[in-house]
Amino acid sequence: GAGVSQSPSNKVTEKGKDVELRCDPISGHTALYWYRQSLGQGLEFLIYFQGNSAPDKSGLPSDRFSAERTGGSVSTLTIQRTQQEDSAVYLCASSLGNSPPTEAFFGQGTRLTVV
Amino acid sequence: GENVEQHPSTLSVQEGDSAVIKCTYSDSASNYFPWYKQELGKGPQLIIDIRSNVGEKKDQRIAVTLNKTAKHFSLHITETQPEDSAVYFCAASSTGTASKLTFGTGTRLQVTL
Numbered sequence: 001g002a003g004v005s006q007s008p009s010n011k012v013t014e015k016g017k018d019v020e021l022r023c024d025p026i027s028g029h030t031a032l033y034w035y036r037q038s039l040g041q042g043l044e045f046l047i048y049f050q051g052n053s054a055p056d057k058s059g060l061p062s063d064r065f066s067a068e069r070t071g072g073s074v075s076t077l078t079i080q081r082t083q084q085e086d087s088a089v090y091l092c093a094s095s096l097g098n099s100p101p102t103e104a105f106f107g108q109g110t111r112l113t114v115v
Numbered sequence: 116g117e118n119v120e121q122h123p124s125t126l127s128v129q130e131g132d133s134a135v136i137k138c139t140y141s142d143s144a145s146n147y148f149p150w151y152k153q154e155l156g157k158g159p160q161l162i163i164d165i166r167s168n169v170g171e172k173k174d175q176r177i178a179v180t181l182n183k184t185a186k187h188f189s190l191h192i193t194e195t196q197p198e199d200s201a202v203y204f205c206a207a208s209s210t211g212t213a214s215k216l217t218f219g220t221g222t223r224l225q226v227t228l
Binding site: 004031033035041042043045048050051053056058091093095097098099100101102103104105106107108109 | 116146147149151157158159160161164166204208209210211212213214215216217218219220221
């Protein structure tokens with residue numbers, strides 16, 4: 001079946017522009033995560049959505065970053081006024097939730113380059 | 116919140132040797148410990164997971180052990196092959212809607228011929 005889908009796969013943007021990254025989770029998955037991965041680095045947690053609960057935004061690095069999850073399905077990560085340090089791969093993952101905890105499935109990521 | 120530490124950050128082994136990656140966690144409520152493998156240019160993929168009601172789990176050349184008392188868990192890969200070369204991440208999570216999956220910092224494994 002279909003996995004987690006992210007679009008675009010690559011995005012090049014000019015410094016100062018806004019970008020939107022999209023994540024289509026696996027159907028029926030109530031939990032959705034966004035992570036950022038800089039070249040050769042680990043997974044930096046950004047934000048976590050679980051069902052109808054308030055999202056855990058504790059990983060967002062600045063107020064230029066925001067995310068929405070509409071209808072409990074598709075999620076959009078928005079970065080305003082992009083900076084060169086925002087260049088990274090942005091990964092989305094979804095799972096059936098945490099009662100009990102279950103496997104998270106990752107998308108292929110969006111590679112963002114800010115020039 | 117949960118904190119997961121992972122060691123070593125890089126590991127080089129000869130083909131056929133074993134590789135061991137270790138993680139520690141801080142939250143005693145954590146009860147789910149997955150391991151992910153990330154190949155170049157791809158998203159991480161689950162290779163094995165263990166829950167707190169067991170101490171060890173095996174799947175062919177891969178095994179995971181869990182010591183809840185010490186809050187340690189480890190990944191063991193035996194008879195390593197070049198295709199095992201990748202970055203490996205451990206993670207921990209507990210039950211509950213507020214609990215999220217927390218990852219370690221990753222181990223880059225290189226299997227040399």
